Amino acid sequence: MFDRLKRITIYVGNLGSGKTEVAVNTALGLLKLGKETALVDLDIINPYFRARLVRKQLEDMGLKVVSPAGRLSFADLPAVSPAVKGVVENVEMTGVFDVGGDDVGAVALGQYRELLEGRDFQMIFVINTCRPFTRDPEGIIRYLDGIQEASGIRAHGLVNNANLGGETDLDTVLNGFSVVSRVAARIGLPLVFTAVKRDLAEEVRLALGGEAGVLPLDKFMKAPWDP
Amino acid sequence: MAKILMKGNEAIGEGAVRAGCRYFFGYPITPQSELPHYLAKRLPEVGGLYLQAESEVASINMVFGAAGAGARVMTSSSGPGISLMQEGISYLAGAELPCVIVNMIRGGPGLGNIAPAQSDYFQATRGGGHGDYRVLVLAPSSVQEIIDLMQDAFDLADKYRNPVMLAGDGVLGQMMEPVILDDEIKPPSLPEKSWAATGRMGRDRKNLINSLYIVPENCEIHNLELGRKYAAMEESEQRWEDYHTEGAEMVLVAFGTAARVCKAVVDMFREEGRPVGLLRPITLWPFPWKRVSALADSVRCFLTVEMNMGQMVEDIRLAVNGKRPVRFYGRVGGMLPVARDVYREALKILDGGAD
Structure with missing residues (x-):
């Protein structure tokens, strides 16, 4: 699945679409392939449940984590790390960007538009069809347009991340796949892969057939009472 | 649906x-x-x-x-x-x-x-x-x-x-x-x-929205x-949820996010067969003192778990009215109680005597 990705993968999507989990798991997957990988936390929107909260855990696994450091990591300020530029420019480095939710979050990405021009990158739109405003193709396309406009960057592909948290089952994922496929056909973008919690991944892979990419997810953004 | x-x-x-x-x-x-x-x-x-x-x-x-x-x-x-x-x-x-x-x-x-x-x-x-x-x-x-x-x-x-x-x-x-x-x-x-x-819609009196009662006698009546x-x-309107309080020796009292953590703590105790339960107030005011007061007749002690320096604990003590010890465990400043820590605190009280 990872051979479908460029050197730099930028995940955008609406608030709560699961970008962070998809980004963390993508970065760890690339790392396992032996690539020097940086996870770039560009989330200026949500101070809860964002990648920097598990920074130490990810760094211990060998990932480079680029996010505002120290006191700023707890703030709801639109601060990004100056190290982001280094990840884009270093051709030896693989980068996975986690951009904050909605068009508002995508504004933070816009400042790198010129820097990214001509480089080996792709912007991927993560979709959870179980979220309130992205349940049908019309809503999804409206959100995608807003994000493209705010960032000034065109999306290159879509990810199906349909889930109901702990209550996700095969139907949830397949329904999402069907909706995202319709969006893909309508706007002429590829459905790059389907992300799904690890214990369902094999079942999903069988149901979707050999061609469809599947990214098994391990959960990093946990509630305080999660085991 | x-x-x-x-x-x-x-x-x-x-x-x-x-x-x-x-x-x-x-x-x-x-x-x-x-x-x-x-x-x-x-x-x-x-x-x-x-x-x-x-x-x-x-x-x-x-x-x-x-x-x-x-x-x-x-x-x-x-x-x-x-x-x-x-x-x-x-x-x-x-x-x-x-x-x-x-x-x-x-x-x-x-x-x-x-x-x-x-x-x-x-x-x-x-x-x-x-x-x-x-x-x-x-x-x-x-x-x-x-x-x-x-x-x-x-x-x-x-x-x-x-x-x-x-x-x-x-x-x-x-x-x-x-x-x-x-x-x-x-x-x-x-x-x-x-x-x-x-x-006015044809009524004989105007509807006035006001909190001014300038004559003390009238303001007293209003109060x-x-x-x-x-x-x-x-x-x-007192509302609460009982979670395994039946036959409980110790009852944790917590609301909102702290109650979610405490449910995990109760599950840990129940897995070991220890009778620990949770009372979760759903109305903070009116505080469910009826239920707390009733539990005070049967449990050995209470442990309140809050994300503050000890606020609801005062209402619990009022409701318990000295009948049982009421202990407090809190995390503050934006920190969350961790299930394992609450479990240890509860165990200390259970095994070491609540008084």
Whole structure:
């Protein structure tokens, strides 16, 4: 699945679409392939449940984590790390960007538009069809347009991340796949892969057939009472 | 029926819309900003009005106006913003106006931080502003419960003509859980509000919305009437959830996010066959002292777990009335209690003697 990705993968999507989990798991997957990988936390929107909260855990696994450091990591300020530029420019480095939710979050990405021009990158739109405003193709396309406009960057592909948290089952994922496929056909973008919690991944892979990419997810953004 | 994945803050918005709320006035503050963000999109879809005011003081006074005109109306904020609203909340209570106020509590005092806390318990349950008044306070602990309680919040506000507060925290607002929603949104059915200032409509008297009682005798009568209303709320509206309290030797008491952590603690004890339970207050005011008082006859001790320096513990001690020891465990400043730590604390008390 990872051979479908460029050197730099930028995940955008609406608030709560699961970008962070998809980004963390993508970065760890690339790392396992032996690539020097940086996870770039560009989330200026949500101070809860964002990648920097598990920074130490990810760094211990060998990932480079680029996010505002120290006191700023707890703030709801639109601060990004100056190290982001280094990840884009270093051709030896693989980068996975986690951009904050909605068009508002995508504004933070816009400042790198010129820097990214001509480089080996792709912007991927993560979709959870179980979220309130992205349940049908019309809503999804409206959100995608807003994000493209705010960032000034065109999306290159879509990810199906349909889930109901702990209550996700095969139907949830397949329904999402069907909706995202319709969006893909309508706007002429590829459905790059389907992300799904690890214990369902094999079942999903069988149901979707050999061609469809599947990214098994391990959960990093946990509630305080999660085991 | 559809099952969708919602953040707590979004669920407050959707729950309000489904309860017939069509007006929202507020000012952004973390960790509740997803709520105004959601309603800014959602209210126009149902013919409602979303307005970002210039401040929290303006917001609460806009709520006063809409409530006075008989509308179902809501505002929301967090700690510092709720403090700014206190004058207006006192005026709403004084003028007997129904409305819903959401406080997604953050770390304090002062500017504090944007992390989750329960340190506004005193402010919420003691009135908060000036004068003798109470606000009915609901404390959900899951996203589905938020949806369900929003209907009750608006109904109770109308029933008692009194502000109702929904008290949560950042974790509850930000976390996502599946919720079940009806496909259809019923048109709001509001109780008749013969007191609302909507024009004279042929009546022989003007409806005035006011909290000014300049003659002390009249103001005393007004206070006594309010007092009877609060007594009726204490009598009829105490709500709680029992979680394995049957035969419990020790009962943990916690609300909201802390209660979620405590459920995990109770499960750890029950797995070992130790009789530990949880009492989760759903109304913080009126505090469910009836249930606490009854439990005090059978349990050996209580342990209250809060995300503050010990606030609800005072209500528990009042309800227990010296019959059993009441111990306290808290995390503060935006830190969360960890199940393993609460378990250890409870074990220490159980094995070492509660007294």
